[in-house]
Amino acid sequence: MQWTTEQRYTRIEDIAEKDLTALKEKVDRSPWRQTYHIQPETGLLNDPNGFSFYNGEYHLFYQWFPLGPVHGIKYWYHTKSKDLVHWENAGIAIRPNDDIDSHGAYSGSGIEHNGQLYLMYTGNTRDDQWVRHPKQNIAVMDEKGVIEKWKTPVIDHVPDDYTDHFRDPKVWKENGTFYAIIGAQRTDKTGCVVLYSSPDMEKWTFEGEIKTGLPRFGYMWECPDYFTVDDQGVFIFSPQGIAPDGDHYHNIYQSGYVLGNLDVHTQTIQHSDFHELDRGFDFYAPQTMETPDGRRIMVGWMGLPEIAYPTDAHGWAHCLTLPREITIENGRLIQRPVRELQSLRGIQMEAAAELSNETKTFDSFSGTSFELICSFTIHDAASCGIEIRVNENEKTVITYDAVQKKVILDRTFSGSPVSTDYGTVRSCHLDAECVTFQLFVDSSSLELFVNDGLDVFTSRIFPSDDCTGIRFFASGGRASCRAVKWTIGG
Template identity: 50%
Template sequence: MSEWSREDRYQRYEDVSHEELHQLQEQVSASKYRQIFHIQPQTGLLNDPNGLIYFNGMYYLSHQWFPLGAVHGLKYWFNFTSKDLVHFEPQGPILKPDTIADSHGVYSGSAFEYNQQLYYMYTGNHRDDEWNRHSSQMIAKMNEDGTITKFPKPVISQPPQGYTQHFRDPKVFKHNESYYAIIGAQNEVLNARALIYKSNDIVNWELLGDLTTQLTEFGYMWECPDYFNLDGFDMLLFCPQGIEAQGEKFNNIYQSGYIMGQLDLTTMTMNHGDFIELDHGFDFYAPQTFIDEHGQRILIGWMGLPEINYPTDEDGWAHCFTLPRELTIEQGELKQRPIKALQQLRFNKETALGYANKFTRQLQPYDGTQYELIIDILENEATEIYFELRKNKNCSTLISYNTKTHKLTLDRTDSGLLPEPVMGTTRSTTLDTPLRQLQIFVDTSSIEIFCNDGERVLTSRIFPTEQADGIKVSTESGQVYLQLTKYDLKVGEQ
């Protein structure tokens, strides 16, 4: 990968020639890893989902964007609109680094409604002459014509005393007619924290304090905090940095998960259970949630990770969004399911019913590179079941399930090109109940696996050859009786 100087990383998109931008767009368009039904950057780098909201009959979804290459540099927000969370219309950059407070990047934030108008709260990043970071929280309003007007100065000008400049990613929520912002922070002894501010007019914000949890020394920074109540449970989502791996848990460079319990804004305390990872794959980070048109809580994450180089980098782009997931609490457990509207993408249905064993696949062969595959396990006498996707002689993305331990493993050892550095080639999770169903979405360079109707999810980028399009089922010993339903997927007109 070519080296990027600081000057290269912080050049403005508006200052780059049309010829250079056109060449970059052609390079990206020619990439063999471009996705079909995921949000991805037109050029450059996509990271955190920002400003997700349903407002006045339209969904607004933005992402962190460095337009000029697959590296972190001068950040913008690039915006999409949608009527259904399946078809998306690119609207271009909606927030730009054009004030002193955000001169070195429009960092992450959220959208909210106030007095029937759409607003964004985000972190402005400014660097001084010695390249010291200065973080502040800013607000911008969307006008009726779709243009954006920023408030003339930050509404929270700096971190409170006792905290470092790692102070970012405000998520705004409303409670009892007041507005609150939860912000990721780091104190001066380098412990991660979540700060909560309150406002009655969205201009003047009062610090309520540092949210007290049982996680007093849990990483050095909590990025992208998100608070909401779901089915009577208070949920705090965040991305802790600096957590050591523990067996199956916390094996990525940075983690993403939640605590669930009851939050008391009066005492600034939260009683909660253990921190639980949201996703057990290789590439999931910085999720944000919002309420859809039906009143359901929807989650979208960044299908990527910081400080990792991906095979698409050389093509001038990196990363995409996950598919939208509907969140529910059932019997005290979080469930994540792909939204039903994704069924609009289906065509060319194929089904097969039969046995698979160690020696042969007794099921109708499939192939494909963009599809949804539903595997129903009807009877299982096998010790271990193997599902190989995007397979040919040289490539295979392997999902295995051990009947005795209920451990499900995603193995990308032979899936094709790998990101660098390689953070291992397997990810595992132990299911709460025996495996009965997998719902798998495969795009050109990604896989999202939903286990047991939303009990677990594993999300990863994969980079196989274009010829790797086979599907195979087998077992270690014994046999399994399955029904496979496959739909090819494509994005049509709205």
């Protein structure tokens, strides 16, 4: 259906309970509801927000339009967890019902301060001429989980030389001072980020634009994040308007990082080249936090803006990725599934085979929700890999091409199609004689970690109910295969 502007800006508070119940029942009938990923009860989920540890629990909020699978007026929805694995829905956290966020509570971040969790977010407001006026606002959560918004913005205007695309503050504390980077667009329609500082989270000073080696890299930088891992600075952002280049940048919008330490006094960062965080089809707007034991954890939106998904017809869209631990090794950002996810492992199955220009299945290797770790040693095969969610007509294929030295994810035949205008194959370079694929497969998604997190492919897939097969193959020669699979759920 086509949503009118009026429908997109209808608040959940104005909807009859029976209509919300009917929508929830429709969503629950969807065959692609996830079993162990964070997903909306109804409507559309997008950016993760306010990811933090406070009062003994992990808190993760997300952008939410409850009434349908479209980008309407955004709320913050709250989930919480004690272990990064089992998440409890805690309800709406921020409602866009004040002048400071009248047209949506947009993205932001969280930080503990004065024994409370401070949430800094962008309030989307529009005037009578529909001109946007973004505000940077604060909401505070106490130990009882009660959240109150401050009535006035802490940053009430956009600095000169920037457009109204000005949003997504990410806050951290350094040497006793709070800093926030905000995604921005210059008036010449190029993307950047700016820096603010504050002694107390209340009074904020504009420090200037952060000077990078990417002066004309897309037209808007969304969802910036800055942090350090073992004293190595990492700057993550999601640039819009990057043209495809070889195997890179084939999604509608990208998310990536540069390595370099930010000098907050000069607003400069000397950095590495830009690298995509994820090589799959559906990953955007990630956010990180630090755990009590010092790990840096990242969660991303498993979806993209302006793309239709098959679940739209069922009244909902999107989910969040599994939490990933970030490390920096040999000048690369490495992502691994957090160790806590091992608690999801159910029945374990193991298999091994010598594959010679053939495809094999193993007893008990099937399913729709599972973790699978498979290692291939290539002898003289031209390619080898795994097919998952297989039936007679559908399959999702993960290949290591030993000739091209590439990992290839192909969802051409994965079921109901998604954004085929942007292609059905994603790939990245890998030169290796041994390849390990770690897969987390859910009802409608795949997260693939290659060679212990060297590269990651995140993708939604929408197969038929009977797509439960798993197959292992080698083409053009021989490869050894060893696999371990665990059931998840059910």
